[in-house]
Amino acid sequence: MSSLPGFPLAAGTPRVRLAHLPTPLVRPARLAEQLGLDLWVKRDDTTGGAEAGNKLRKLELLLADALRRKADVVVTCGGLQSNHARATALACASLGLQSVLLLRTADPSAPLPRAGNVVLDRLAGAEVRLITPEQYRERDRLLAEVASELRASGLEPYVVPEGGSNGLGALGYVLAMAEVRRQLELGLAGGRRFDLVVHACGSGGTAAGTVLGARAFDVADRVLAVAVCDDAPTFEARIGAIVAEARTLAPSLPEVTVGRGAELEVDQGSRGPAYAVATPEQLARITLVARLSGLVLDPVYTGKAMSALFERAAELRGKRVLFVHTGGLPGLLAQGDALAL
Numbered sequence: 001m002s003s004l005p006g007f008p009l010a011a012g013t014p015r016v017r018l019a020h021l022p023t024p025l026v027r028p029a030r031l032a033e034q035l036g037l038d039l040w041v042k043r044d045d046t047t048g049g050a051e052a053g054n055k056l057r058k059l060e061l062l063l064a065d066a067l068r069r070k071a072d073v074v075v076t077c078g079g080l081q082s083n084h085a086r087a088t089a090l091a092c093a094s095l096g097l098q099s100v101l102l103l104r105t106a107d108p109s110a111p112l113p114r115a116g117n118v119v120l121d122r123l124a125g126a127e128v129r130l131i132t133p134e135q136y137r138e139r140d141r142l143l144a145e146v147a148s149e150l151r152a153s154g155l156e157p158y159v160v161p162e163g164g165s166n167g168l169g170a171l172g173y174v175l176a177m178a179e180v181r182r183q184l185e186l187g188l189a190g191g192r193r194f195d196l197v198v199h200a201c202g203s204g205g206t207a208a209g210t211v212l213g214a215r216a217f218d219v220a221d222r223v224l225a226v227a228v229c230d231d232a233p234t235f236e237a238r239i240g241a242i243v244a245e246a247r248t249l250a251p252s253l254p255e256v257t258v259g260r261g262a263e264l265e266v267d268q269g270s271r272g273p274a275y276a277v278a279t280p281e282q283l284a285r286i287t288l289v290a291r292l293s294g295l296v297l298d299p300v301y302t303g304k305a306m307s308a309l310f311e312r313a314a315e316l317r318g319k320r321v322l323f324v325h326t327g328g329l330p331g332l333l334a335q336g337d338a339l340a341l
């Protein structure tokens with residue numbers, strides 16, 4: 001099943017090469033021992049250079065669609081230090097597309113910070129428009145309004161939703177699981193399927209694609225999506241909708257169940273105080289993990305996901321776990337003061 005190139009994409013589905021693939025599948029031996037897990041890490045933090053992270057896999061499909069539609073400007077949104085917005089800005093620059101980023105911040109009149117992802121957005125030449133958290137709640141309407149404005153000025157816009165998380169973007173993570181299946185077939189990670197895949201969940205597209213791909217390619221029984229902001233019911237509804245949309249684009253994908261104890265479960269216990277705010281314990285674990293493994297996590301996403309593994313280590317004792325490292329380094333560097341170093 002994994003021998004079909006590009007499966008499950010329909011023949012002719014366009015994809016632009018943005019990510020350096022396959023990403024490594026590694027064993028952090030001392031961290032695995034500390035957790036008491038047969039732990040492996042999929043290094044999707046190494047899908048590229050400054051543009052790296054999980055968003056690049058989604059953008060391979062989304063920006064190919066933009067190019068096919070002859071777009072010349074891409075509009076998307078996210079938090080002020082959004083990894084997705086940064087990856088989009090840099091990928092657009094590489095493809096000769098303009099980008100407009102609607103970024104959420106408490107005070108849009110404050111000057112843009114010269115730190116983290118925002119530095120890279122500006123380097124890439126993206127047009128940054130700051131919006132309030134209230135405006136952000138209406139993000140889909142706002143994205144459409146900006147697209148109309150750009151169309152009126154003679155440009156052809158392409159809207160990428162928050163996180164690149166729609167059915168098409170999620171197929172990037174179906175393909176990621178096909179990539180893991182090929183690695184297992186080559187004998188990597190002992191060649192055996194996993195009990196569980198664990199990753200950070202912020203807009204749901206990675207979760208939707210990962211559970212579909214894990215089932216389609218027999219990579220794992222279950223996926224644990226660790227929420228970094230909203231609660232489990234909110235994410236389950238969102239992921240369910242993205243799964244349904246992805247299955248209309250690739251009907252050969254299996255049905256999957258979403259919910260507590262299902263094939264895709266959302267863990268809301270490691271959300272921390274707020275989006276992009278980690279607890280002191282989560283921050284301490286970021287330091288511990290770096291020292292045990294050389295893996296650098298971030299306080300917004302991957303640090304919370306790994307923290308959930310620490311919380312569940314006893315319950316998962318001895319299990320084969322694949323942790324997807326989704327990136328986020330600029331978010332860590334923007335919060336250097338939060339770490340007690």
Ligand SMILES: *Cc1c(COP(=O)(O)O)cnc(C)c1O
Nearest residue numbers: 083163202203204206301326328
């Ligand atoms: C966006 C992001 C996630 C979450 O992925 P979603 O598909 O939005 O749920 C996880 N980790 C990092 C580093 C991210 O930038």
